[in-house]
Amino acid sequence: MSDRTGSGGPLSAYGLDELRGRHSAKWRHHPPQVLPVWVAEMDTPLAEPIVTALAGAVSRGDTGYATPCGLPEAYAAFAARRFGHHADPAAIRLVPDVMAGVVEVLHLVTRPGDRVVVNTPAYPPYFYWLPRIGRQVVQSPLALGPDGHRLDLAALERDFAAGAAAYLLCNPHNPTGLVLGEDELLAVAALADEYGVRVVSDEIHAPLVYPGGRHVPFPSLDAPAGARSVALVSASKAWNLPGLKAALAVPGEEARADVAGIDPEVSESAGMFGVLASEAAFSEGEPWLDELMAGLSANRTLLGELLAERLPGVVYRPPQATYLAWLDLRALGLGDDPAEWFLRHGEVALYSGLKFGPPGSGFARFNFATSPALLTDAMTRMSDALTTRRTSTLNAP
Template sequence: MPTASELDAITLDQLRASGSVKWTAFGEAIGAFVAEMDFGTAPAVTRAAHEAVDRGLLGYLPDHATADLQRAYTGFAKRRFGWSPDPERVRPVPDVLAAFEAVVRHLTPDGSPVILPTPAYMPFAPLLRDLGREVIEVPLARDGGPLTHDLDGIDAAFAAGARLLVLVNPHNPTGRVFERDELEAVAAVVERHGGRVFADEIHAPLVYAGRAHVPYASVSAVAAGHAVTATSASKAWNIPGLKAAQLILTDDDAAQVWRRAGVWTEHLTSTVGVLAHTAAYDDGEGWLAQVLAYLDGNRRLTAEHLARHAPAVGHTPPEGTYLAWLDLRPLGLDQPARWLREHARVALTDGEDCGRAGAGHVRLTLATPRPVLRTLLSRVTDALGARA
């Protein structure tokens, strides 16, 4: 298992030598715009990938590998979340976005609008528009407490003809982990309109002490009956390039449609990716616990540094994920991510890419060695301080 000192010892030069997009897209800038970790992956996952290559198991996905993944995921979900979906309803897909595209195509009426709470994961809106769908943005609301879903806005969007709500939990980019009563309230609105929910739970294993992930489909029979859930080991075990994820079908109608229409999406799933996911769910929780403890330290460091050196920056430490959502609107920056690349040599995600509600914000990935994070934060706050 990785120790904190081992993770601290990873250097910028080593990260750049990896050749990943996070560390090559913007030259010498510190990469913090891609939701990837800089800590490698669990030894069990690495072994599974090497064994697949050594065995020559590089062809199309065999049924026995799918069955093993179904067993591994449902066991993990039971241990981690107290949730027991039907293993046969856990379907292999190449990634969450591919699952989302298939759900929109096959499980919603042609041309129907889609409700997107914002700020949102960046690719959702452009993908929907490419599919010819109207995107109804419903900004998350804050009524004297944490950000949560605007139930009246969602209700109005369904009344206007939308048939699908995108629900991301834990939330990207804000880091909220929604509580059971919040999810129950959403489910009541969706059910009143006969709508459907696409629950993106890719960050589900990445939740900090004091919070617990509640799968949307687990809150009630009502929620299960209108939900399709997408998840993956790609964020928690840092393997997005292996191209595997899971779509969990708790809705009987959706499961019936998927048996006919989902075969082409499943066909794109990587065999090595499925084997790696199986190993992560079976044998990767010890590694994940160590990394999650390290990430907890990183989120605390970020909050402390910003409070001390840039108090004008709005920031609430994430309850889950390894993403920090920074409100730079008080500083009056135009295109803040671009400004910080130019003046701080730090590459972040511009909040406007997350929808209109994200304007003036940036998303920062915390999953990096702590000495690198300190350098990153110092560059940001020094640049902001020099501007003031």
């Protein structure tokens, strides 16, 4: 059994009362008695280099419209160190966030009515934004086997062959935590080349890969589809900056002209604080990130132990990346939306699996980027709710 009283590094900096004083969606969407483990925010302080960068901006009143500053260079250097990807900073464009970047790139490389393939379960905003810009969502489910989720290349080929214009790849994958290896990505690239599909890659969780895995940026692939692809990246998930609004569109060699077409008005919609914080994160934030990953790795193990001990019917496959657990709760008999049941009966807010598409029925997403104490509290509440349910059923006339 892991040490449940460990420090957790940045994850254990705040207690519950301090966290309830936050104004973010995670802590204000539900009533205060509810323990939130749903949206992708972490319960951490900021890395010190980010604090310094933001404090400096405040002290000099640096709150004007955003420019890229040194962010493209900072990301390119980080990607070279971390992923072995040598992106050209001059070709990188600033966007407000990854989803906004996806929308803008799809505007540039597809036409209204085009079919865009996404792997389900899928990040819920995909289902909102793609139809909103006149693109058809083609759901291509991941395969689920005893060892967890994997990419179904046969299904992907079928969906490409049916007339897809683009593939919105999410790697590392949200919500399953799947990390695609280079061989798999090259197989995807071969299919994209065969069927003329443009790849737009959401790589927001790339810095959050656990030991044993390796993130391969799609534009770094030695394949025509890699050269024609665009990756969207950000510091927001790894350094807990989602409210500050800054991300980057990183083109492959043959997609530079597409990315250059991003209107300056789009870039100016990013936040100055987001740019400065992200630059500090990529330039000086790796020691903090490494400490965070140690804490997340411990929590990933702890979550498995607690589930086995207190909710043995739940199927948990530790993610290869992210701080998001995709829990298979179907054996508990709580219906299609177990997150709604645990909210009502356990005062724990998970992210409903139904929002991730049809494969999410009976599943829920659990954010374990919190202290070991609060992680244990969430498991206790869920276990107690199920115990009460069983007792009520047994005592029913």
